Amino acid sequence: xxxxxxxxxxxxxxxxxxxxxxVGSKGITYSDELxxxxxxxxxxxxxxxxxxxxxxxxxxxxxxxxxQKALDRWKIAYKKSGIMGLQDTRKGLSGRPLERELSLExxxxxxxxxxxxxxxxxxFQKKLDMIERGxxxxxxxxxxx
Numbered sequence: 001x002x003x004x005x006x007x008x009x010x011x012x013x014x015x016x017x018x019x020x021x022x023v024g025s026k027g028i029t030y031s032d033e034l035x036x037x038x039x040x041x042x043x044x045x046x047x048x049x050x051x052x053x054x055x056x057x058x059x060x061x062x063x064x065x066x067x068q069k070a071l072d073r074w075k076i077a078y079k080k081s082g083i084m085g086l087q088d089t090r091k092g093l094s095g096r097p098l099e100r101e102l103s104l105e106x107x108x109x110x111x112x113x114x115x116x117x118x119x120x121x122x123x124f125q126k127k128l129d130m131i132e133r134g135x136x137x138x139x140x141x142x143x144x145x
Contacts, residue, residue: 010061017056021088028062035074035086042071 005025006014014023019034034055041051048071049064059067077085102110130136 004063004066006061013058013061019055019057028066029088030070032087036083038071038074039078039086042075048072 006023007025011023011025014020014028019031019037020028021031022029037055038048038051041054042048046054048068049059051071052059052062052067057067074086079085127136
């Protein structure tokens with residue numbers, strides 16, 4: 001992460017860019033579209049600074065190093081996992097508590113998912129107990145008559 005902190009004015013400027021999902025004083029979350037655009041332009045031979053300028057970023061705000069490091073990360077992810085490697089996987093998976101109240105429907109969905117998880121966990125524990133007591137043999141190890 002960069003040591004440069006964005007000012008409130010810089011944050012407002014960055015928020016105007018269509019390729020910015022979120023921005024705070026310490027960092028920027030770029031859209032998946034920018035990542036795909038950057039990879040495509042990089043393969044055409046463009047430099048990171050050129051790509052970010054084409055995408056409407058002011059390099060005096062974000063910095064050349066930040067642009068280069070971001071593109072380097074995206075290239076590695078793209079080589080490893082293809083287009084799926086460029087997608088933001090943090091959507092709802094950060095573990096951070098929500099700052100808003102959940103609707104009743106969302107609360108119900110979460111409770112149902114938790115119940116299903118606990119049922120599977122309990123079923124697994126029961127089978128494990130039976131295996132340990134010698135009462136149950138997993139299907140893959142059963143002998144056919």
